[in-house]
């Protein structure tokens with residue numbers, strides 16, 4: 397997948413562009429000789445000591461003064477010889493330093509190659525590599541802490557106990573198959589109890605992963621309503637910035653706008669949509685079709701209505717549809733209170749069995765706090781209490797689903813008193829999926845997929 401692992405690789409470890417400092421990172425056998433050549437400093441090179449050195453080009457001309465550090469194998473991120481040159485940030489300096497490294501025999505690293513080498517050297521397992529990616533991509537404080545839990549092999553440890561328990565059942569069943577006559581027969585009650593107990597553990601892992609997904613991705617929250625009701629006004633006010641266009645003309649928003657919002661620790665993926673109405677304008681109609689798609693995916697819907705107007709039959713239909721979806725959290729905002737009140741919260745609550753209705757005059761900042769409180773209350777409600785949250789990549793969630801499915805099939809088998817070898821098939825499948833989850837048993841294709849997501853220089 398990657399070009400030769402024997403090469404010394406180089407890349408910018410910090411984001412490109414203007415900045416105080418840029419770090420050029422080298423890994424491989426030639427890392428130290430190249431750093432020595434560039435800095436003109438032969439020895440001593442104490443590992444992990446920063447040396448302040450001029451950096452010279454091939455003609456001996458100084459192009460920067462930098463801090464250079466060397467990390468001896470195997471005590472480095474990649475487990476190899478590593479050197480880092482902390483030069484001045486900017487568009488050109490770091491690129492020139494990289495060019496000098498290339499001239500001296502290094503090769504440009506491919507995205508994720510440093511972390512891939514760390515994985516090959518056994519410095520980190522695949523689950524840790526994925527957590528490093530989650531950490532880099534984290535958009536909230538919660539997501540950072542969650543990803544950090546898995547660094548240092550946390551996930552493998554957490555799942556180790558479950559794996560041992562499954563292996564214990566496997567050992568018992570295999571012994572029965574191989575030496576059945578010589579052994580005391582297995583107590584079916586013991587088996588049933590173990591399988592039920594571990595099933596509960598797997599279900600709670602799933603719950604924790606869902607909780608984690610919510611922290612990382614945010615609750616899918618969609619603003620809908622008729623045109624001109626004030627959806628974009630609300631979207632802007634919640635985010636505290638004038639991002640969406642707000643005009644007195646109905647049909648202003650067409651493309652969906654999305655942002656992440658954090659309210660009292662609750663992460664929301666907040667989507668502003670085109671107002672729902674019959675429209676002959678083809679562009680607006682496309683926007684409206686997208687609104688309907690977003691509604692299908694939503695976990696929380698904020699229906700924004702102009703409370704100074706009668707409820708239209710469209711909106712009445714929408715409210716009765718949405719209020720019948722059992723999993724959906726629904727908040728109705730009756731806006732434009734300053735223009736009069738034709739829709740009262742109690743009336744709507746009664747008609748549609750709604751729990752959360754707010755009255756606002758968003759243009760004048762009235763009622764915004766109430767909307768925020770209702771969002772937090774709804775966002776937190778109905779979430780099953782679990783011990784914690786688990787940060788899993790999409791790939792890992794998929795494998796955890798595999799564990800669940802194998803276990804469901806096992807439970808059915810145990811209930812139907814299926815033969816031991818049938819039960820063993822499910823148990824082995826669950827183990828395979830668990831190993832895949834922690835990255836102990838993965839194909840090259842999966843490795844490639846994981847590492848290709850990294851940015852250059854990581």
Ligand SMILES: Nc1nc2c(ncn2[C@@H]2O[C@H](COP(=O)(O)OP(=O)(O)OP(=O)(O)O)[C@@H](O)[C@H]2O)c(=O)[nH]1
Pocket residue numbers: 621622623624625626627628629630641642643644645646647648649650669670671672731732733734735756757758759760
């Ligand atoms: N009087 C009054 N006007 C408001 C209030 N909230 C929003 N408006 C105005 O209503 C108009 C429409 O607001 P938007 O936020 O663009 O409405 P929208 O629902 O996003 O509209 P579309 O994107 O066209 O679907 C703008 O002129 C706002 O300034 C309010 O509480 N009172």
Ligand SMILES: [Mg+2]
Pocket residue numbers: 627628629640641648649669
């Ligand atoms: Mg709008």
